[in-house]
Structure formats: C-alpha cells, structure tokens
Amino acid sequence: MSELRTILRNHMKEKLARDEVVASMTVRLCRSIEIAQIAKTAGFDTLYVDMEHNTLSIDTVCQICISAQQIGITPLVRVPANTPEYICRVLDGGAMGVITPHIRSAAEAKAMVDLVKFPPIGHRSAGGALSQYHYRSFPINETNAAMNDATSLVVMMETVAALENVEEIAATEGVDMLLIGSNDLCGEMGITGQYDHPKLKDAFQRTIDAARKHGKHVGIGGLASRDDLMAQFVEMGARYISTGTDMAFLMSACVQRARFVKGIATGAKV
DSSP, X not given: OOHHHHHXXXXXXXXXXXXXXXXXXXXSSOOSTHHHHHHHHHTOSEXXXXXXXXXXXXXXXXXXXXXXXXXXXXXXXXXXXXXXXXXXHHHHTTOSEEEEXXXXXXXXXXXXXXXXXOTTTSOOOOOSSOGGGTTOOOOHHHHHHHHHXXXXXXEEEOSHHHHHTHHHHHTSTTOOEEEEEHHHHHHHTTOTTOTTSXXXXXXXXXXXXXXXXXXXXXXXESOTTOHHHHHHHHHHTOOEEEEEEHHHHHHHHHHHHHHHHHHHHHHHHO
16 A cells, blocks of 8 residues: 555545445534544544534534544535535545535536546546645645545435436446435425335435445435434445434433433422
C-alpha cells in the first residue's frame, strides 16, 4: 500500500467492501467537534452531518468532519441542495462523502458523480492539498485516484421515480451507496408512517437486488424506532444503518432519567 493510501482511508467503505454492517449516527444538534469523539467512543463507524434539516454552517460542519476523519470515524454530509456550492465545499473542507437527497434518475446520479469524483470518473475541481491526506503533497494523478476510492457518494432513494429507475441509478459508475429514506419514500407512495406496509419492503428488496447486481451497497434511513425492520432489511442485504440523531439520543436518555427520578418521588409519597 502506498504512503498516500495508508494515510487516506475510508473505514466505512472498507467495512462495506468486506460485506460488514456499518453503524451510523446523524448529527443535527451538536455544534462542536466533541460529537466526533462521542461517536467513536460509542462504537459508531461513521457519522453524517445533516445540513438538509438544520442550520449548521459549512464551517462548523467541516470542523466536525476533520475531527472525525482524524480518529477513524468516516464523516459524511447530507447536503441541503445538490449543488457545487455545497457539495464541493464540504468535500474540500473535510467530508469523506456526501449524501445527496431526492435523486430521481440516472442522469441526476451522474451529475452528482461529476461533482464528487475527480477525473477520469467525474469532473470535480482540484482544490489543493486537503485534510483527508493531512495537507501533504502527492502527484495529482495519484491523489485523484486515491480520493475517488476514499470518497463515498451516497444517493438517497426517497421518491417513486427513484424506485422506477433503480437499475439505472445503481449501474451509474461512481455511485457507492443507495440510501433509502423511508419516511419520504412512504409519503411518496401514499403510505405515510406505515413502515410495515409491503410496499416499503418491496422497495428495499428492489433496491438491494439492483445494488448487489452492480456491486453497490444499500443503506437504511428513517427507521431508527424500528429495530425489527432494520434487522429484517439487513438480513435482506442492506449494510448501512442510520441509527438515529444526536438529538433523539439525548432526548431518550433525558426522558429515561427524569422518569426514574419521578418514579422514586412517587414511591416515596406512597
């Protein structure tokens, strides 16, 4: 292994290549780099900072990403729009992959490849030495190839159109993962909140079959409250699990401890 590839590693992609299940945490609440170490200590493989559903700045997001990559947690960013002013900047700023929402076709997926991957796969612009390889200088052809291998493009499958085009999307060179957004997809299919509906299971099966055919991976999103379904879809072949948000984890622990204390107080009165 070359010196560059020893430095530049995407541990999430390495686990997926071994067909192992990856645990991910979503960052929506925390604004400081401590969340990266918390994710590491808790045992997560990766985190993704969700810019689509919060007000985090690009600067804050990139500081979290750099902190995560330095301790072996693969940092991804879900961008709020599939445009270069978000995608290119978070990648240059420290992310090791992006999650692109609402992809509907192979043409849209290819447009994301062009922004995320360097030539010859895409058309990402060279931005100089990056944190992903410790700001060191290597020949550009070497860095482009290594960065393409180490950068994850995750396209979200959350529309009926995406399901109809799943074969073509999965076949798109440069796409690494298809992440099913269960909430939005259920809404699109007219079964909002009905996670046990056969249509959702069928969507996972169709996506997994297409992804496996083309050597890609499938992620589970939006099912943090349903351990049973996450386990079922992993059994079917999904390998990335979005387990929930930092906000949800904090709220759950807070509610549990407050309930415990209230239970003591109630028992004392009795």
